[in-house]
């Protein structure tokens with residue numbers, strides 16, 4: 333039985349990984365951690381087989397903290413990626429937000445608690461509906477909901493999943509509050525062993541490329557190595573190396589497995605230019621439709 337490290341029950345990550353492993357005959361052991369750092373360390377320390385990492389979402393883009401953990405703090409390969417909807421809701425006690433007319437009066441909500449990424453996904457809603465409310469950030473959306481549950485009578489609310497509202501027997505004060513519909517999060521499964529529980533035709537390889545200093549046009553040549561081989565890239569993003577101001581590496585997602593003809597030679601060509609290439613993983617990719 334595999335052990336999976338993930339944010340607390342009722343978080344988007346927890347819902348998402350349960351969908352990935354909703355396979356007949358697969359039994360899992362879940363290890364819930366309050367903070368993403370502990371989710372990573374659980375697998376680093378051999379307590380879990382895999383860690384679940386939300387890496388990017390439709391509204392906010394890359395979750396930089398998590399990208400940085402993957403790149404700088406740990407050395408664990410990516411073994412799968414999948415996509416899951418992030419539907420956020422305002423959760424609290426209807427009795428604490430009751431207006432004179434019997435409807436809801438959000439001016440009675442004094443504080444909104446959630447994960448910073450979830451807050452960022454609902455900024456317009458918060459500006460329009462709860463401009464007066466204090467915002468508090470916590471390690472996951474489900475932690476916010478739990479804090480609201482444990483503190484009745486304060487006029488506090490959380491942003492989180494319907495599952496977290498139900499688990500904590502709280503009311504959904506407003507449903508689907510993200511600023512854009514179709515808010516999806518891309519998750520990574522990281523750990524030492526390949527993920528074989530499901531198969532997908534779509535394969536990806538993620539690499540980190542650090543350019544040599546004093547080499548004008550280096551990025552152009554890196555991209556050319558992929559381009560003339562008609563290798564498709566689905567993402568390229570620069571992040572600071574954290575070693576020197578102005579030094580960046582490129583995080584690149586390539587839409588093919590590492591052992592596909594042409595990819596090894598493209599990476600060799602890039603190394604020959606004097607670039608450093610680090611493979612972050614080669615893995616199957618699942619759409620939400622594939623997991624339904």
Ligand SMILES: O=C(O)C(=O)C[C@]1(C(=O)O)C=C[C@@H](O)C=C1
Nearest residue numbers: 343344345386418447449472473
């Ligand atoms: O707090 C949660 O529920 C999480 O699973 C974390 C996380 C994230 O880190 O991006 C995951 C998906 C949501 O979009 C918001 C937060």
